[in-house]
Amino acid sequence: MRPEDAVTIVIRAAGERTVEACRAAVLAQGMPAGNIVIVREAPFSRAMRVGFQAGIDAGRPWTFCIDADVILRPGAIAVMLAHALRQPSNVFEIQALALDKITITLREVGNHFFRTAHLARVIAEIPEEGTALRPESAAQYAMVRKGYPFHFVPYVLGLHDFGQFNRDIFRKSFTHAQKHLHLLPDLIPKMRARARQDADFDIALQGIAEGLKATEDVRIDIRYPLFRQRFDALELPEKDAAADAEFADVDAILDRWAQADDLVVRRLPMSARAAMDLGPDARFDRWSRLRWTLQQRRAELRAGMVPVYAVAAGLEQCGIRLKRAVQKR
Numbered sequence: 001m002r003p004e005d006a007v008t009i010v011i012r013a014a015g016e017r018t019v020e021a022c023r024a025a026v027l028a029q030g031m032p033a034g035n036i037v038i039v040r041e042a043p044f045s046r047a048m049r050v051g052f053q054a055g056i057d058a059g060r061p062w063t064f065c066i067d068a069d070v071i072l073r074p075g076a077i078a079v080m081l082a083h084a085l086r087q088p089s090n091v092f093e094i095q096a097l098a099l100d101k102i103t104i105t106l107r108e109v110g111n112h113f114f115r116t117a118h119l120a121r122v123i124a125e126i127p128e129e130g131t132a133l134r135p136e137s138a139a140q141y142a143m144v145r146k147g148y149p150f151h152f153v154p155y156v157l158g159l160h161d162f163g164q165f166n167r168d169i170f171r172k173s174f175t176h177a178q179k180h181l182h183l184l185p186d187l188i189p190k191m192r193a194r195a196r197q198d199a200d201f202d203i204a205l206q207g208i209a210e211g212l213k214a215t216e217d218v219r220i221d222i223r224y225p226l227f228r229q230r231f232d233a234l235e236l237p238e239k240d241a242a243a244d245a246e247f248a249d250v251d252a253i254l255d256r257w258a259q260a261d262d263l264v265v266r267r268l269p270m271s272a273r274a275a276m277d278l279g280p281d282a283r284f285d286r287w288s289r290l291r292w293t294l295q296q297r298r299a300e301l302r303a304g305m306v307p308v309y310a311v312a313a314g315l316e317q318c319g320i321r322l323k324r325a326v327q328k329r
Contacts, residue, residue: 001061001085003029003077008058008116009036010051013068014222017165017239021247025072025158035060038068042222045126045135052119063114069161069168070098070110073250076157079280080113083153092118092143093150097266097275098160099257102173102204103183104190106275107266108152110160112136118148134179154268154284156276159253163246166238169200170207171227177211184208190262206234 009026013019019038026036037054041047055063062084064077076096084094094113097106114122125142132138140150161172177184188208195201210230247253254276257263263272267284 001081003081004032004035006060007031007035007062007064007077007081008055008060009077010054010063010065011036011038011068012047012051012065013038013040014042014047015040015165016068016168017242018071018163018247019068021071021163021242021244022066022068024244025247025250026066026077029072029074029077031077043129045129048126048136048139049123052114052123055114055116056119059116061116063116063119065112065114067110067160069164070158071162071247071250072158073156073254075280076155079155080111080153080157082280083151083155084113084115087115087151089115090148091115091151092122092148093140094153095150096153096155096157097268098158099156099162099254100160101200102161102169103176103180103187103264104194104260104262105264105266106156106268106272107264111157118143121146121148152267152284154275154278154282155280156254156278158250159247162253163239163242164200166200166203166236167228167231169203170210170231170236171222173204173207174211174214174227174230177208178214186264193262203236206236210234 009031011019011022011026013022016022023036023038027033035058037051037058039047039051039054041050051065052063055065062081064080066072080094080096083096087094092115095108096111096113098109098111100107100109122139122143125139125146127135127138129135144150161169180187188205191201191205191208195205214226216226258273258276260272265272265275268275268278
């Protein structure tokens with residue numbers, strides 16, 4: 001099955017500096033322009049509904065929703081389709097990693113590859129605006145509770161939040177101060193170190209500072225007036241329009257970032273370099289996870305201790321599963 005026959009690309013845009021770069025990266029993978037739908041809606045919960053409906057209306061088996069601040073690496077659409085085709089029919093979504101600049105993390109962000117046949121169900125699970133800080137996650141876990149799991153793909157498919165307008169970096173960092181408060185003690189020192197060479201991190205730090213001071217409930221809505229009020233009050237500068245050359249070689253940007261010793265990897269028990277080198281056929285299950293973990297730990301443990309670590313890790317997982325089973329009763 002060819003991506004151009006099977007996949008509708010929904011780009012969710014809210015004035016990002018990289019909208020055209022996002023679209024160009026999709027076209028460069030051989031996708032026809034007619035397969036691409038750009039959704040410009042706010043708030044985010046409405047963008048979700050409109051984007052999902054666009055996928056349903058297009059009638060292709062799969063709908064790949066990406067945010068306009070994501071730049072795909074070459075071949076990413078074909079890789080995601082190949083993984084999707086291997087999943088059971090009740091799996092409603094697969095999601096891969098992206099290199100998230102602002103949080104300095106390889107994490108699941110900005111990409112959702114849906115089985116179109118289940119999108120009507122997902123729409124029904126989107127919470128009412130203002131009732132959830134993370135409406136997409138709320139809908140995902142509602143689907144899981146009803147027997148429709150999602151699947152993690154061990155693949156880095158591109159960039160997230162590179163080259164954005166300062167107002168958007170500020171806004172997202174503002175919300176990070178409320179969504180990801182537990183991560184800030186580790187993240188802020190890394191941002192400070194990087195701010196010396198990269199002004200994006202200076203803007204991000206100011207967004208976090210304003211988010212921590214806010215007493216209002218914050219929504220993921222670009223129109224929310226507090227974001228613009230605080231950005232304007234600080235008289236922060238703004239970037240010019242994006243240049244084509246900024247994102248001409250996504251793989252080169254990934255390779256450069258893979259060398260960073262402060263880059264965090266979510267979900268995968270391996271270094272950033274190893275994660276970015278994973279091929280399109282890499283699988284993620286309990287056995288591959290254990291194998292990757294042992295390979296990573298081999299260099300850290302004394303000789304002969306790897307089997308002991310493996311047994312301890314197995315007992316730990318058994319304990320976690322037993323606790324979950326007891327809590328469900």
